[in-house]
Amino acid sequence: MTITISIDCMGGDHGPSVTIPGALAFLKQQPQAQLILVGLEDQVRAELKKHHADKHPNLRIKHATEVVAMDDPIEVALRRKKDSSMRVAIELVKEGQADVCVSAGNTGALMAISRYVLKTLADVDRPAICSIMPNQKGSPTYMLDLGANVDCEPHHLHQFAIMGAVLFQAMEQRRPSIGLLNVGTEEIKGNEVVKATAALLRADHERGVLNFHGNVEGNDIFKGTVDVIVCDGFVGNVTLKAVEGLSRFVKATLMETTMSKLGALLARKSLKKLNPESYNGAGLLGLKGLVFKSHGGANAFAFDWAIRRAYNAAQYNVQEQLSAMISELMPQASDPQAPGATTQQG
Amino acid sequence: MTITISIDCMGGDHGPSVTIPGALAFLKQQPQAQLILVGLEDQVRAELKKHHADKHPNLRIKHATEVVAMDDPIEVALRRKKDSSMRVAIELVKEGQADVCVSAGNTGALMAISRYVLKTLADVDRPAICSIMPNQKGSPTYMLDLGANVDCEPHHLHQFAIMGAVLFQAMEQRRPSIGLLNVGTEEIKGNEVVKATAALLRADHERGVLNFHGNVEGNDIFKGTVDVIVCDGFVGNVTLKAVEGLSRFVKATLMETTMSKLGALLARKSLKKLNPESYNGAGLLGLKGLVFKSHGGANAFAFDWAIRRAYNAAQYNVQEQLSAMISELMPQASDPQAPGATTQQG
Structure with a gap:
């Protein structure tokens, strides 16, 4: 199974100058993975050219016209930047075009957009x-x-x-x-x-x-x-x-x-x-789709690690296991003493 | 003004084998300070002898028959060990025989006994x-x-x-x-x-x-x-x-x-x-007397630092300043909008 990862190339303190080299480093050791690079096409392409990788067979660019800034309030990121690289990268997961998304952007915005786009898993109150x-x-x-x-x-x-x-x-x-x-x-x-x-x-x-x-x-x-x-x-x-x-x-x-x-x-x-840096890559858990968060200040080495972690999570079917095991492990309607016992299963 | 420090010699993971050398190191650089070494007299004296310091003019030993263990529940330390080195050292502050007390013992017990013996400053809800x-x-x-x-x-x-x-x-x-x-x-x-x-x-x-x-x-x-x-x-x-x-x-x-x-x-x-180690020595604030807490695992070098900090606090009249400034800074009865405005000043 080929694993496809959508990457918010504009996120983080450094944007494409870190995310693109990080993505290319990742591909060197996982040459069977597919990456969708989401962001302002010109900037992404320019950075790829710098690394002589604009024709890399495992990459494709997905243009997104807006960028969530590191200090954007959640409301702005969520309601006013509907074509942000962050949001488009997450939507690729929702649409099934990507197995997992990686972003180094603003944590609050990433969680809010992920919740909005992907929705929370049944049985989970808060991701x-x-x-x-x-x-x-x-x-x-x-x-x-x-x-x-x-x-x-x-x-x-x-x-x-x-x-x-x-x-x-x-x-x-x-x-x-x-x-x-x-x-x-x-x-x-x-x-x-x-x-x-x-x-x-x-x-x-x-x-x-x-x-x-x-x-x-x-x-x-x-x-x-x-x-x-x-x-x-x-x-x-x-x-x-x-x-x-x-x-x-x-x-x-x-x-x-x-x-x-x-x-x-x-x-x-x-x-x-x-x-x-080699521990970079935090998972957003409890959503109907996999999203990994890189540290905003990550360098290319650290960003590569976040992609590796996201790749492993997709490879090990973390999302399927989360969905299955959470409804198994969470207190159920059949257990009358459990909190939330009357909640509908989804 | 001579500053007198009561030292709980039995506290901490290592007891007298750390507290005594720490106290002696402190005296080397503050030869005008007076120390009251509180603990099982035999053990304290034996350790002093090891360092050829049992006749040191700036030291006196105060015997205490009990020891608060690092894992003693607060209730045991407070109610059943009324002659512990920790408690006796704190009582010396209350009685005005010492300006400040230093202990490396169990934090919970130290705070509980300090509150019980010294009482909390007026205007302070919680030390x-x-x-x-x-x-x-x-x-x-x-x-x-x-x-x-x-x-x-x-x-x-x-x-x-x-x-x-x-x-x-x-x-x-x-x-x-x-x-x-x-x-x-x-x-x-x-x-x-x-x-x-x-x-x-x-x-x-x-x-x-x-x-x-x-x-x-x-x-x-x-x-x-x-x-x-x-x-x-x-x-x-x-x-x-x-x-x-x-x-x-x-x-x-x-x-x-x-x-x-x-x-x-x-x-x-x-x-x-x-x-x-050189940042060892935490102040218990909000009591009617000065108590400093050393890390339980402190070595002699670190314990020396806790004593130095306690000495400075006494030298700079921290207790007087705390008493005076807290009643000045805390929301007062004269300020009708302040929380606790009806509290009696003491």
């Missing part, structure tokens, strides 16, 4: 953003929500756990352990929302539906204590950005003196596994 | 923990709350901002800018609690009481965008631990190969300013 971090065990820590939902109720966090577990299982081909992000590991710790969520997850664990490890703390992200970490979008977003901020601070510090530059050079191979 | 992080500008970023309050209302966050501002001004001798930790810098961003808090802080800014910068994001902690960052204890605790986890991951990675070890050695001088 979530699932990112990946490196950990000391050398395996990935999946973490969600990373910013789509700043006010969450326990049943939202419960659904995030289920969606994160399905994504992990599909992508990593093993059953994940789930941790609930908290201020301590003991059951009595946390705010009311987290305590109520833990009760829902423990119930799932007892009936064998999820492998719930229990509460985890901030440092467990990098320890690799669990495979999937669940939190609300406020905590997730702040944590992710704090961690990125520290990484940038370390990098800048290493570039300060000749001595530290030399040190960084020697340690380069070891430090590589910490490189956040 | 908060204020920690310090390094930033790219080379100045400290103060951040609170770091875990004392997991469920916060806007007026709690408002009070944290005032207390953080007072601590910063006293310790750093300049008026701080205040940022509210959020998922974006725009006014429309955030959950309901944060949006309502921003309105309170903007009002303070307009009447010239606080220098409110606006919303900040996780990466602003290390950028040094503002001097004081306000958040609830859940977000603060998770963020702090995530950042510590990443630091440990980076360190472990650098120790992996001979090449990376050599790299780390060359970069040592630059990386030093990132060293979380």
